[in-house]
Amino acid sequence: xxxxxxKADNKLSFDDVLVKFISSYPSNESLPTYKIALSGEDPxxxxxxxxxxGEQGLNDIDEELTDWNMHNLxxxxxxxxxxxxxxxxxxxxxxx
Numbered sequence: 001x002x003x004x005x006x007k008a009d010n011k012l013s014f015d016d017v018l019v020k021f022i023s024s025y026p027s028n029e030s031l032p033t034y035k036i037a038l039s040g041e042d043p044x045x046x047x048x049x050x051x052x053x054g055e056q057g058l059n060d061i062d063e064e065l066t067d068w069n070m071h072n073l074x075x076x077x078x079x080x081x082x083x084x085x086x087x088x089x090x091x092x093x094x095x096x
Contacts, residue, residue, distance in 0.1 A: 001022045001023075001025045001027055001050060001051060001052050001053065001057060001061065002022070002027070002050070002051045003019060003022045003023075003048055003049065003050045003051070004048065004049050005047065005048050006046060006047055006048060006049070007040060007045055007046070007047040007048075008047075010040030010041050010042050010045050010047040011040055011041070011047055011048075012038070012040055012041065012047075012068070012089070014068050015048070018064070018065075018068070021061075021064055022050060022061075025057065025060070025061075027053045027057070028053050028054060029053055030053075031053040031054030031057070032053070032054060032055070033051060033052070033053060034051070034052045034053075034055075034057070034058045034084040034085070035049060035050075035051055035052075035079075035082055035083045035084055035085075036049065036050040036051075036052060036058075036061065036083060036084065036085045036086070036087065037049055037081075037083045037085070037086045037087070038050065038065075038070075038086075038087050038088075039086070039087065039088040039089070043088045043089065046086075049083075058084070058085070062085070065087050069089060069090045070087040070088065070089055070090065071087065071088065071090045072085045072086065072087055073086045073087070073088055074086050
């Protein structure tokens with residue numbers, strides 16, 4: 001996995017822990033690539049992107065983000081804007 005920060009002023013509270021997870025994750029760049037966008041404190045603004053290699057990597061980052069109360073806005077939908085997943089913090093409205 002690799003990541004790129006776009007908006008430092010919009011980082012989430014657990015961003016440092018997330019970056020450590022990403023940087024320590026073993027990557028195999030020969031596997032299919034998946035792009036992920038993260039919304040920050042302002043949910044309308046993307047603050048970070050993550051590149052994941054392989055479905056296992058995608059599943060692992062999903063579990064990590066879910067543990068931090070994030071959810072994928074594209075579940076059951078086609079990729080959007082070049083991203084296979086877009087994560088935002090879960091709100092009360094998101095709970096079924």
